[in-house]
Amino acid sequence: MSSLFPALVSGSTAPRPALRFGDRSLTYAELAASAGALAARLDGRERVAVWATPSLETAVGVVAALLAGVPAVPLNPKSGEGELGHILGDSAPSLVLAEPGVELPSPVGDLERVDVQVGAAGQDTPARPGTEPDDPAAPALVVYTSGTTGPPKGAVIPRRAIASTLDALADAWQWTGDDVLVHGLPLFHVHGLILGILGPLRRGAAVRHLGRFSAEGVTRELGTGATMLFGVPTMYHRLAEALVEDTELAKALGGARLLVSGSAALPVHDHERITAATGRRVVERYGMTETLMNTSVRVDGEPRPGTVGVPLPGVDVRLVEEDGTTIASYDADGTPTGTYDGETVGEIQVRGPNLFTEYLNRPDATAAAFTEDGWFRTGDMAVVDPDGSVRIVGRKATDLIKSGGYKIGAGEIENALLEHPAVREAAVTGEPDEDLGERIVAWIVPADPEAPPAAEELADHVARRLAPHKRPRTVRFLTSLPRNDMGKILKRALPDAVAKAPKHD
Structure with missing residues (x-):
């Protein structure tokens, strides 16, 4: 399998921007040096934890682990001691990567600690293009679910899932190395980490992390060269509210190439308010921890507020009734078949290279998550509209x-x-x-x-x-x-x- 980050292992030393958090930034050459030096220290580790603060150190730590072929376990800094104890006991990382100076709570503080050095430290150390695993199924990340139905489960995300999802989104969104992404999402989850950090780096593009989301930050970054914004519905709702009086925000959003909302449904009312004020539509996509991304509204397609678009390239999607009867599915060319009347509800089931491989240490839960013929049960209920767009109507539970x-x-x-x-x-x-x-x-x-x-x-x-x-x-x-x-x-x-x-x- 080719590198997850071609721009990092190409040997380029061009001062091209890669990451910016507040007033701290790294070029691709600096990122390659920092991550390469850290990757050398991670050789031979079975698994490492990352204390996922919104910082350069978190991004460098995850990239280093991926370069070294060592699965990383992002930890939510807001998690309580009980949840952290469960995750650490389940994943058994040998050390934790952290931002220097940040205090780690128990039980994370009991692990061997490696402070992530960025910037001047190690910049003469080249990236290591030969260390990444060739096996597409090799584990890259272990991302823990929200635990709404019991203790959080560790979804093992293979390298092929990251590559296939990011490449499919590049196709749907016309995402290139010329783009500059803005977001303020947490880095312990799929949306903020894989899409928001690894996505730009795979394209050779740049990302500017806001640290804490604000309308002022969005205005500033989109007004100074950024082209894309990622957010969740709560963020877009706040932007819609601010647009009533903020003409500079309207101008900045109107100048963006792409506005993307995910992690939950964006209300149609907020879609309409943002479009009316800016002339720009918000694109929605649909995914989850275990599957990464499944569908998206395409930038070259028709605006479809209230839907999550069509299956991404390489992803199979079907809607199934409780008795196992398939209601609707898609042909190889993406044409919907079956009942797609916008009314008939079924569970979304998916299969493809974007899926996780297992729940860590939970073969029972892994087996229960899949149908006998190999489709993942998402638990999300949806209809397929007459134009083929998927519209989610809620969770099965x-x-x-x-x-x-x-x-x-x-x-x-x-x-x-x-x-x-x-x-x-x-x-x-x-x-x-x-x-x-x-x-x-x-x-x-x-x-x-x-x-x-x-x-x-x-x-x-x-x-x-x-x-x-x-x-x-x-x-x-x-x-x-x-x-x-x-x-x-x-x-x-x-x-x-x-x-x-x-x-x-």
Whole structure:
């Protein structure tokens, strides 16, 4: 297998920008030297942890491990001691790579520590083009899942998955070495690390990390030569809100070549507000830890707000009913087949070189994640629209509501609610109901907490936008929705707010 980073191992010493975090930066020559020197120290290690702060050191540490062929385990600095203990016990790294001066909590602090040196240190040491494994299936990263259904599982990501995903995105997004990416995403997850750091480096492009996301940072970077922005829906919602008065932000976003949102669905209302203010549309893609990226809206295709586009090159996608019947799939040329009416809901299943190889130390969980014929069960429910675009309607475990004989996706109701001017945030779940099986419950953060909209008004709004059977039967008002570090709503945490939330049935 060829190198994951051709620009690093080509021997080039050109002062081309590679990484910038705040006022600190590295050229490709400096990155090759720093990562190459560290890679030499990692030879023979079975696995290393990386204390994944938003820093040059994290990026250099991960690149060095990949150059050395040593699997890296990114650690979330916000994780608690119990979760860190589980991850370290499960993955058994022999050392931790960290930013100098950063204090490591227990039990991470008990590991052998190697401070990552960047810049002047080791710049005369060349990169090591011969050290990367030739085996495409060789493990590159062990990325731990969010652990919503139990202790986090370590998804083993092979080198072929990183290469195939990044090359497929380059095709869909026309991503080249001339691009400059801006983002403020955490580096312990697929979105921020693989797409946001390794993606530009594979293309020979540059990345500017904001450290902490802000509209001001986005304006500054897109206004000074950056061409792409990656974010999650929470970030784009904040940008949409700021665009009401910020003409400089509108100009900066309008000048970008590509705006990408991922990790959760971007509400159609925010799509429309951003496009109206900037003339630029936001592109959505769909992936997860175990599969990296599966689908995306293409930059050379039609705008499709509310969808995650079509399968990426090399990725097979199908929608399957509970009994195993395939509802819809795609031919080799990407043409949809089966039922693609935008209404028939099925679970997304995928296969391709982008998939993980196993859950570390969990053969039982690995076997359960795949069908007998080798497709990965994503647990995401979707429909295929008549034009072939995939539209996700929710998670099988939390977002598929069976009410009155209908299968209803929470996502489309959430989008409808967010189009109401009195709604700032919305989440939809199902609760047991003796008559309907499940009733639809809407959790609302009102735009004006002192004057929330009437429950019946919101229910009627959904019924007009979608269908009468999709109207919420219960509405609960909250001051905020619980979210994880990637901005995803933690629906399992919503019932904890019941006692504090006024109920309108």
